[in-house]
Amino acid sequence: MVRAPFYDKNGLKKGAWSVEEDNKLRSYIQRFGHWNWRELPKFAGLSRCGKSCRLRWLNYLQPNVKRGNYTEEEEFMIIKLHEELGNKWSMIAASLPGRSDNDIKNHWHAHLKKRTMKNPTALKMKMLSNEAYQHDADIARKTETDSSVSNSPSFQIQESSQLPQETSSSDFSYLSFDNAPLSGINWTTEDSLATLETLEQSFSDFWTEPFILDNTYVQNNYPESLADGGFSASQSCYNEGIDSIYEAMQEVENYQRINEDPYLVN
DNA sequence: AAAGGCGCCAACCGCAGTGTC
DNA sequence: TGACACTGCGGTTGGCGCCTT
DSSP states (O other): OOOOOOEEETTOOOSSHHHHHHHHHHHHHHHHHHHHTTHHHHHHHHHOHHHHHHHHIIIIISSOOOSSSSOOOHHHHHHHHHOOOOOEEEEHHHTTTTTTHHHHHHHHHIIIHHHHHOOOOHHHHHHHHHHHHHHHHHHHHHHHHHTTTGHHHHHHHHHTTTOOOOHHHTTGGOOOSSSSSOOOOOHHHHHHHHHHHHHHHHHHHHHHHHSSHHHHHHHHOOOOOOHHHHHHHHHHHHHHHHHHHHHHHHHHHHHHHHHHHHOOOO
């Protein structure tokens, strides 16, 4: 599965990471943080280049890294965001907590790309139906009172999470573009709730994370100008993605609602 | 049972953007 | 302001494991 370990001409180790190396890197970063990737391997006692350490940490060793078993919401988000952002894997990853850009990229090439290529119209149709539904829903919402708590997205999300399992799983079939059922996914009420909470969290994180006083995170993910309240090219780049991510969040909410009402989509 | 092909994923590589001197 | 260093991103590759023949 992984490349056999070997040493390059500079004496740097390449290829698969050993458990011992993982432990060294993990314990060093947990203790001291990653202040300088280039220098880090020397201090951590690793014969690796900084890049390799960084990649290993981000894609594998970070405590919050989620592995395998993509939920259908995650897949939907990836498909939707990829349609709007293209191969901006880091942007897509920003809206999927615990998933690395590399992981998402691999999942796209291994699974989702084939599905969308096999039946692109099915995806497009679904997108359009969601947009149409969103439009109707917006109009309906405007007719109701603004003070109603039940109109808040979080309330609706919680409502939809109370759905019986059968209803939820059957209505996700459009994601399976070759008409084969999605395998390995057990859509449960708990999953639904957890995923939606995750999505809410992710959207919330998108706004709040730049201001978290975790110097590691700020140093590596956001330009200082953001924390300073200034403006930069990088900020505009982030802003560019916000709309798409927000739209994708709405799409996910939409099909949760659709699942709630079996008469909306057939 | 063995061989070959394919899928998947960890890891590498090169380039671009940003920061620092 | 230009050169250099560092970091992050996206494309690509190597190779293990599973599946098919």
